[in-house]
Amino acid sequence: MELVEERPYRFRIEPHGPMRVPGVVFASRGLLRDAEKSLEQVVNVATLPGIVGASYAMPDIHWGYGFPIGGVAATDVDDGGVVSPGGVGFDISCGVRLLAADSDRQTLEPALPEIMDALDRAIPRGAGPGGVWRLSGPGQLEEILEGGSRYAVTHGHGEERDLTRCEDGGAVAEADGAQVSGRARERGLGQVGSLGSANHFLEIQQVTEVYDERVAAGFGLALGQVCVMIHCGSRGLGHQICTDHVRAMDRVMNRYGITVPDRQLACAPVDSPEGRAYLGAMAAAANYGRANRQLLSDATRRIFRRATGARLSLVYDVSHNLAKIETHTVDGTRRRLCVHRKGATRAFPPAHPELPEELREFGQPVLIPGTMGTASYVLAGVPGGDAFHSTCHGAGRVMSRHQAARAVAGAELRARLERGGIAVRPRSLRGLAEETPEAYKDVSAVVAASEGAGLCRTVARLVPLGVVKG
Numbered sequence: 001m002e003l004v005e006e007r008p009y010r011f012r013i014e015p016h017g018p019m020r021v022p023g024v025v026f027a028s029r030g031l032l033r034d035a036e037k038s039l040e041q042v043v044n045v046a047t048l049p050g051i052v053g054a055s056y057a058m059p060d061i062h063w064g065y066g067f068p069i070g071g072v073a074a075t076d077v078d079d080g081g082v083v084s085p086g087g088v089g090f091d092i093s094c095g096v097r098l099l100a101a102d103s104d105r106q107t108l109e110p111a112l113p114e115i116m117d118a119l120d121r122a123i124p125r126g127a128g129p130g131g132v133w134r135l136s137g138p139g140q141l142e143e144i145l146e147g148g149s150r151y152a153v154t155h156g157h158g159e160e161r162d163l164t165r166c167e168d169g170g171a172v173a174e175a176d177g178a179q180v181s182g183r184a185r186e187r188g189l190g191q192v193g194s195l196g197s198a199n200h201f202l203e204i205q206q207v208t209e210v211y212d213e214r215v216a217a218g219f220g221l222a223l224g225q226v227c228v229m230i231h232c233g234s235r236g237l238g239h240q241i242c243t244d245h246v247r248a249m250d251r252v253m254n255r256y257g258i259t260v261p262d263r264q265l266a267c268a269p270v271d272s273p274e275g276r277a278y279l280g281a282m283a284a285a286a287n288y289g290r291a292n293r294q295l296l297s298d299a300t301r302r303i304f305r306r307a308t309g310a311r312l313s314l315v316y317d318v319s320h321n322l323a324k325i326e327t328h329t330v331d332g333t334r335r336r337l338c339v340h341r342k343g344a345t346r347a348f349p350p351a352h353p354e355l356p357e358e359l360r361e362f363g364q365p366v367l368i369p370g371t372m373g374t375a376s377y378v379l380a381g382v383p384g385g386d387a388f389h390s391t392c393h394g395a396g397r398v399m400s401r402h403q404a405a406r407a408v409a410g411a412e413l414r415a416r417l418e419r420g421g422i423a424v425r426p427r428s429l430r431g432l433a434e435e436t437p438e439a440y441k442d443v444s445a446v447v448a449a450s451e452g453a454g455l456c457r458t459v460a461r462l463v464p465l466g467v468v469k470g
Helices: 036-047 107-120 138-154 180-188 212-219 235-252 272-306 402-405 410-421 430-435 442-454
Strands: 004-007 010-013 024-025 049-064 069-076 095-104 202-209 225-232 312-319 321-330 333-342 365-368 376-380 422-427 457-469
Touching: 004 312, 010 095, 010 107, 024 036, 024 422, 036 049, 036 069, 049 442, 069 321, 095 107, 095 365, 095 430, 107 202, 107 272, 107 422, 107 457, 138 180, 180 235, 180 272, 202 212, 212 225, 212 321, 225 272, 225 457, 235 272, 272 321, 312 365, 312 402, 402 410, 402 430, 410 422, 410 430, 442 457
Parallel strands: 024 049, 422 457
Antiparallel strands: 004 010, 010 024, 049 069, 069 333, 095 225, 095 312, 202 225, 202 457, 321 333, 365 376, 376 457
16 A cells, blocks of 8 residues: 655555555654554555545554554445444453642651552552452442442532532433343443553643643643543443454444445444444443543542542543444535544543543543653643644554563563652552563654644643552
8 A cells, every 4th residue: 555645744645455444543753663564554444435535543553452552533424324343342441540749749758658559559450350340239239330439429429529520420311221231231241440451540640741731731731740640441341342243343344335345344223223332332431431430530639638648639531442423524514423533532622522621621621641651741722723623643553562561571670660750659560571661663753743733732740759560
């Protein structure tokens, strides 16, 4: 395929073969150096029925299931558009939550070892069961699938601001628990309020640079402030939902006359029984993910309050693995679209009606987690925003977990991070090694490319002080 540079940070793949739209990749040449296989997935996504605009890829693009991670695609619901579970991924509603403390590093530092030890004990993590909230039974799980963060807050695990500062007010509408299999429920029942494994983390951070003081203040951020960033999703429940519905769609594609170049792109029309079933189950998993982050926030607040008296206020909570029905202008016409964002973050511009009133003049907060030992960023949505108001979601892997674990020993990495002033509490040293910073792209380069492409603007930079790893 030929990749043509249209302008800085924007490349185009012209439609060829069965492609219905072009591929558009937002990146620098350096970030594309190892993206050849992922670009094949950009091309494959461009063949989906009903796709409009382009098959987009963010600067953190890397190989995924069906869709590349960092992939964005919208299909026209009223013109045969499909929904594909591969365009959301297995960790449905994986996302990031940022809380800001009413204290700075100098105040926190004497208590940091106590806080890290308490978090190490209190935050369940790893691949198996365990959560900060032991559910009374399946009925309570149903409430979480329906109510998300709202249900947790009404049961004393948060405050009203946690809902206004969360995407969708804390719960995705039209969740349908009836579409969640028994096996998915079984996996989710014992994991509510847990971090999971792999690249998920809870990190204590400090704001070290502010690029836009007005917007940062509007978000509730200031230079030197201590923050907590939580990155996790819907655990085994979301994974099982994806597995179940990929299989269901694979069985019915012929019925709808759909052919795809990769079976991992299994899909069905949005308005078909299979499409509606997946979206209902996906929304339920998204609500589980929101509740999960809400409960981890509540546990973290209690630890901070005991150790320092500090208060943690929610800056924002946003997912980067979802498909949502949104209205956008395409070729001059307002159209109802199913927007898949997989490893990509919604980035609504200032004045967007779906933003809470207190944030509307600034644009949507976008939370970009970096890697241990580097930095994370807070961005904001901008007017115009391409790719249906989407931007990057993180650094993007360049090494497999096996390669990373062979490249560095966990004990060596832990010692290196602690020499750099970062307290580390891993679930296992092997898991720590799999997430070594060298396994990822340079998050600063990813953010610069996203801003250079006109997808967002940079508001603040945060560096880690302590990391609790899944």
